[in-house]
Amino acid sequence: MAKTRSRVTNTLRARRFAHGEITQAELARQIGVTRQTIIAIEQGKFSPTLESALRLERVFGVPVSEIFKLLEDLEEE
């Protein structure tokens, strides 16, 4: 089975550190997912649901489009 990589990239790790070095466990608790899911999102192995993305937006106080970006958009830039 080929390694599954998302066509979406994210700045979650950087945002965590910018947001008072919040831990993966703490972020997971605030979003309502497991710590391993936050790790998988950061590694690009899992794309969160819209609900979780909106919760991330609320935690970091920035729009979803600032946290997640389509790779094709980055390539165009």
Next chain:
Amino acid sequence: MNDLPLFPVAFTVVWVCAALVCIGMIFRHTKKAGLMKEHAMLMGAIALAALAPCTALIVYAVSGSFSFFGVGIQGAFAAFLLVGAWRARWHRQDPQRHVSSMAFKEKSAFLVLLALLVVFTGYYSILLSAGLGVSVGVFIGSVVMLVIIMIIGHAALALFHAPVEEVDQALDERDVAVERLSIRNAYYLLLAGIWVIPVMALADLSGLLIANAAFAVILISELVYYTSMVTYYRRGAI
């Protein structure tokens, strides 16, 4: 009933008294510090270790010879609990550093996959060498062995997983996605494989053969399900 030799009895009495003193000391300590997971495990380990020579004495009284089988099992469980207590203390002292990188459900899927492979490879190997006549007995034995492996394996996984709260955590969106994709893969195989049964029935083959073939199809689907789970957890499930 056989007469008990003096030295083992004296040793057991001293051993049990020492264990009770240790448990009492830990219990006193928990009154100040509060009962933690590590204390409960440590007391469990000491209690099991204290019971082990008692078991050996009971076996001696009944059979007239020392059998260390039961003692060995109790000792192994005591060692498990001891390591679990040490692991719990380790995690409590530095919760940020000592956390398991794999999800508990991922470890569980690994365990079930390995257990199914080992137990039912053994089952079909025995059938191939001894014939279908032994199917029912060997099948029951295999299921019992599978259940034992699952119980002991999951207890061990839970003991060594940190933080322990993750063990009974509800499924989240990633777990559901992994499960959905894994069920899809297993379902295709089950749907294709199930056609073996009517074909074998039409060919007038024996009931035991058809039952074993049907079980093989279910087993292979289960193996695909758990292999998919492990793979999606490792490689990603988008």
